[in-house]
Amino acid sequence: xxxxxxxxxxxxxxxxxxxxxxxxxxxxxxxxxxxxxxxxxxxxxxxxxxxxxxxxxxxxxxxxxxxxxxxxxxxxxxxxxxxxxxxxxxxxxxxxxxxxxxxxxxxxxxxxxxxxxxxxxxxxxxxxxxxxxxxxxxxxxxxxxxxxxxxxxxxxxxxxxxxxxxxxxxxxxxxxxxxxxxxxxxxxxxxxxxxxxxxxxxxxxxxxxxxxxxxxxxxxxxxxxxxxxxxxxxxxxxxxxxxxxxxxxxxxxxxxxxxxxxxxxxxxxxxxxxxxxxxxxxxxxxxxxxxxxxxxxxxxxxxxxxxxxxxxxxxxxxxxxxxxxxxxxxxxxxxxxxxxxxxxxxxxxxxxxxxxxxxxxxxxxxxxxxxxxxxxxxxxxxxxxxxxxxxxxxxxxxxxxxxxxxxxxxxx
Ligand SMILES: Cc1cc2nc3c(=O)[nH]c(=O)nc-3n(C[C@H](O)[C@H](O)[C@H](O)COP(=O)(O)OP(=O)(O)OC[C@H]3O[C@@H](n4cnc5c(N)ncnc54)[C@H](O)[C@@H]3O)c2cc1C
Numbered sequence: 300x301x302x303x304x305x306x307x308x309x310x311x312x313x314x315x316x317x318x319x320x321x322x323x324x325x326x327x328x329x330x331x332x333x334x335x336x337x338x339x340x341x342x343x344x345x346x347x348x349x350x351x352x353x354x355x356x357x358x359x360x361x362x363x364x365x366x367x368x369x370x371x372x373x374x375x376x377x378x379x380x381x382x383x384x385x386x387x388x389x390x391x392x393x394x395x396x397x398x399x400x401x402x403x404x405x406x407x408x409x410x411x412x413x414x415x416x417x418x419x420x421x422x423x424x425x426x427x428x429x430x431x432x433x434x435x436x437x438x439x440x441x442x443x444x445x446x447x448x449x450x451x452x453x454x455x456x457x458x459x460x461x462x463x464x465x466x467x468x469x470x471x472x473x474x475x476x477x478x479x480x481x482x483x484x485x486x487x488x489x490x491x492x493x494x495x496x497x498x499x500x501x502x503x504x505x506x507x508x509x510x511x512x513x514x515x516x517x518x519x520x521x522x523x524x525x526x527x528x529x530x531x532x533x534x535x536x537x538x539x540x541x542x543x544x545x546x547x548x549x550x551x552x553x554x555x556x557x558x559x560x561x562x563x564x565x566x567x568x569x570x571x572x573x574x575x576x577x578x579x580x581x582x583x584x585x586x587x588x589x590x591x592x593x594x595x596x597x598x599x600x601x602x603x604x605x606x607x608x609x610x611x612x613x614x615x616x617x618x619x620x621x622x623x624x625x626x627x628x629x630x631x632x633x634x635x636x637x638x639x640x641x642x643x644x645x646x647x648x649x650x651x652x653x654x655x656x657x658x659x660x661x662x663x664x665x666x667x668x669x670x671x672x673x674x675x676x677x678x679x680x681x682x683x684x685x686x687x688x689x690x691x692x693x694x695x696x697x698x699x700x701x702x703x704x705x706x707x708x709x710x711x
Contacts, residue, residue, distance in 0.1 A: 318534050318590035349622040350656045352615055355698045356705065358652040361433040364706050370644070371699035373413045374692055377683035387677040394670060403669040414644035414679045415672050416664040423666050426643075430662055434654025438492065438640065440665035477507060481515040481522060492554050492609070495525035498532075498564060498576045509540060516550035520607050523552030528588040529561060529577045537591055541598060541606065554609040554640065555591050557584050559678065585617070592621050599636045600628040609661070611640035613691060618649060622658075632658045644679065646691075648698055 376382050394402040416426040427437045484491045493508045508524040515521050526537045544551035568575045578584045595608045610621045639660040641650045653660040665675055683692050
């Protein structure tokens with residue numbers, strides 16, 4: 300498997316790099332890094348916004364009143380720590396007591412309906428069409444599992460010292476499957492974005508993803524990797540991988556996220572007695588996120604289609620930063636090189652406002668039966684925990700509540 304070995308031999312000759320000095324978000328008074336992940340600057344330091352996220356009425360006009368009420372209720376529930384902590388066991392218990400059908404009937408209009416597109420093709424199609432009407436594209440969230448019924452004809456073998464026989468056998472089977480996936484992506488013109496996972500899995504994932512990029516990103520950038528900026532190593536990896544892509548000559552696609560497994564990563568590091576791979580604070584992660592955006596937007600302005608990113612975040616300041624740098628660097632919003640991404644059920648006011656202004660924005664939409672999506676729903680509950688009064692979630696709740704009150708008063 301040439302492409303696999305090509306990647307694993309070339310990646311990560313980590314020369315230590317420093318994050319670029321991030322810029323202020325269109326300020327005249329200088330950077331306010333402590334605010335980088337917060338909500339709008341209270342002192343109005345940001346200049347005229349490129350997209351007006353405060354016009355939430357316009358942004359939410361495609362949502363039904365029921366959806367607004369549900370969003371408000373779900374976020375309210377996520378503000379109850381006891382509910383969030385025990386939500387997975389409560390959902391499993393509920394399913395046991397009520398039975399799958401009744402439990403699904405309770406979940407569908409509430410938590411499941413908020414975060415999951417549905418189960419049948421017709422349900423998913425309806426979600427896709429509605430988003431499209433609001434100017435928002437969709438990114439189907441796939442949970443790939445091994446197809447045990449498939450008999451794979453193994454024509455090439457890998458054998459990596461240090462891996463068990465089972466692991467080597469898995470690797471051998473993986474190659475032809477990834478190749479098939481890449482070929483199908485090309486044939487059907489569908490981009491594949493590989494998720495970032497736990498840090499102990501990422502080196503293998505990155506190597507495979509880079510190998511796929513080198514193989515399939517020839518005329519278009521079909522395969523994308525994910526960079527989790529909460530990892531101290533992430534920035535170096537991003538730059539190294541980008542440079543490799545330019546050296547070899549393949550299109551580079553990067554989904555840039557903050558990272559979803561903070562608690563688990565910290566627990567694992569403690570258990571193993573190794574240094575915490577994650578930055579110490581939210582502010583440090585946000586600086587790294589901004590540094591990654593700064594570097595990649597700079598590259599995009601130089602090499603255009605050979606480098607594409609997805610600014611995958613619900614953080615309004617990060618989105619504003621990307622928007623203002625795109626403008627300063629002259630990157631056209633109609634191109635495919637800069638995309639924005641949010642998860643279904645979260646920050647619709649941002650996604651819709653971006654879509655209405657003609658930016659490339661995508662909602663990540665998961666699908667599947669209720670009982671299969673419980674761990675996913677639990678993760679969303681944890682992500683929407685609100686610890687402080689000025690948190691993103693509280694802000695979003697206030698938006699829903701205000702819109703609901705407007706509509707009740709006959710505003711729509
Ligand atoms: C389209 C899309 C795709 C995604 N794909 C992936 C993926 O492949 N892999 C993945 O891991 N995640 C993925 N995520 C989730 C993402 O990593 C974040 O968990 C989530 O988006 C919240 O971060 P934020 O920037 O949206 O919001 P914010 O609320 O601004 O940031 C919250 C994030 O900040 C970081 N943070 C918070 N507190 C601290 C602290 N004390 N110290 C250090 N860092 C801290 C954490 O990363 C936390 O998730 C994806 C998100 C989106 C929108």
